[in-house]
Amino acid sequence: MIVADLSIADFERCVARHGLPIRFGPFNLRIRSDLETFTSVAHRLYAPYPLFEAQEISDFHVQITRPRGLRGWIRRQACFAVDGHFPFAPYTVEHAFPALEWGINWCVATRSHHLLMLHAAGVERDGHAILFPASPGDGKSTLCTALVHSGWRLLSDEFGLVRPEDGLLLPLPRVIPLKNESIKVIRRFRPEAVMGPAFLETRKGTVVHVQPPEDSIRRAQETAKPRWLVFPRWIADAPLTLTEIPKSQAFLMVASNAFNYEVLDQTAFQLVIDMVRSCDCFSLSYSKLDEAIAALDDLSGRVDA
Amino acid sequence: MLLLPAGTRLIWQKCDELYFVYQPSSTETHVFNETSATIIACLKTEPLSMVSLRERTETALGLSIGELETEEFTFAVVRLEELGLIDFDDEPIVAR
Numbered sequence: 001m002i003v004a005d006l007s008i009a010d011f012e013r014c015v016a017r018h019g020l021p022i023r024f025g026p027f028n029l030r031i032r033s034d035l036e037t038f039t040s041v042a043h044r045l046y047a048p049y050p051l052f053e054a055q056e057i058s059d060f061h062v063q064i065t066r067p068r069g070l071r072g073w074i075r076r077q078a079c080f081a082v083d084g085h086f087p088f089a090p091y092t093v094e095h096a097f098p099a100l101e102w103g104i105n106w107c108v109a110t111r112s113h114h115l116l117m118l119h120a121a122g123v124e125r126d127g128h129a130i131l132f133p134a135s136p137g138d139g140k141s142t143l144c145t146a147l148v149h150s151g152w153r154l155l156s157d158e159f160g161l162v163r164p165e166d167g168l169l170l171p172l173p174r175v176i177p178l179k180n181e182s183i184k185v186i187r188r189f190r191p192e193a194v195m196g197p198a199f200l201e202t203r204k205g206t207v208v209h210v211q212p213p214e215d216s217i218r219r220a221q222e223t224a225k226p227r228w229l230v231f232p233r234w235i236a237d238a239p240l241t242l243t244e245i246p247k248s249q250a251f252l253m254v255a256s257n258a259f260n261y262e263v264l265d266q267t268a269f270q271l272v273i274d275m276v277r278s279c280d281c282f283s284l285s286y287s288k289l290d291e292a293i294a295a296l297d298d299l300s301g302r303v304d305a
Numbered sequence: 306m307l308l309l310p311a312g313t314r315l316i317w318q319k320c321d322e323l324y325f326v327y328q329p330s331s332t333e334t335h336v337f338n339e340t341s342a343t344i345i346a347c348l349k350t351e352p353l354s355m356v357s358l359r360e361r362t363e364t365a366l367g368l369s370i371g372e373l374e375t376e377e378f379t380f381a382v383v384r385l386e387e388l389g390l391i392d393f394d395d396e397p398i399v400a401r
Binding site: 266270 | 316318320321322323325327329332334336
């Protein structure tokens with residue numbers, strides 16, 4: 001059963017009462033909300049995601065709800081909570097959906113230490129994955145969105161989840177938040193992409209969420225083997241360059257980009273070493289998505305050949 | 306004399322011309338060049354004076370005696386000592 005099987009009325013009832021039992025990749029979440037500003041967007045953008053059975057365990061109980069007590073009637077706010085704790089200041093009620101999405105990211109980043117978590121986008125095709133470790137603002141979400149609308153499967157736009165047992169990547173194909181200039185870029189690049197409403201003046205500027213292609217969500221339990229590490233950087237008007245970089249440099253960049261390298265100690269060290277050794281490592285500078293995608297298609301084509 | 310601290314265990318991985326070294330006791334990852342890695346390797350067998358350590362390092366690196374830059378050697382020894390990867394007991398770290 002998927003979210004789209006629920007009518008909007010059933011969806012609202014489910015979210016308001018016991019919580020929506022939704023599966024995002026390796027995580028089961030139970031989402032509660034009493035806010036129409038959340039449910040109206042979530043019903044549409046979460047439509048292709050699977051629901052899990054009642055007897056399955058929830059990894060996170062999250063909620064985005066109006067404040068408790070009098071405040072809830074006076075202030076039009078949305079409060080994020082996980083397992084009953086409220087880690088953040090309230091958001092304006094109009095930003096309930098992005099607030100929940102950021103909250104889920106926070107839950108994954110701070111509580112999933114059974115996996116090595118790289119701050120990286122990831123895509124896959126023909127069994128080979130590209131990881132894009134990058135800092136905020138380097139354009140990894142934009143590039144990732146363009147790629148998954150050009151024949152690549154989305155693993156994640158934010159988390160490179162590495163399973164310690166075998167070094168394989170676990171997909172976490174969540175909705176992709178585009179910010180500011182990226183929104184126009186993707187609207188021009190793929191007008192047919194399923195996008196949510198624009199949330200103006202959030203803590204990160206204007207944000208629009210893109211629904212991943214259904215194939216990526218359907219195949220969210222298929223692991224992928226990392227084959228390339230590509231460090232992207234969007235630079236205005238820059239010519240395309242895809243340059244191989246030393247593995248030692250890649251090691252430092254991956255290790256310093258991990259959310260929990262220090263937590264996993266020697267396991268993280270070995271996983272990053274193994275990943276860097278088994279991947280070809282590149283630095284990518286680009287200004288035009290078409291050129292970047294062609295270059296990455298060409299890279300993957302060399303393996304096929 | 307310079308020596309490795311008792312119980313030092315390091316996990317080494319070579320990548321390109323660099324050594325990535327994980328130190329379980331501090332949970333830190335270090336990046337060493339050939340000189341630093343060789344200094345530690347030379348101290349694995351026995352404690353050495355600064356002069357002997359420098360000579361052994363030069364030999365292991367395939368250099369002639371006196372060929373290793375004093376600045377490079379001293380910097381590496383001081384840095385390794387700061388990281389707790391080598392100890393010195395009675396001799397100040399001054400390369401001759």
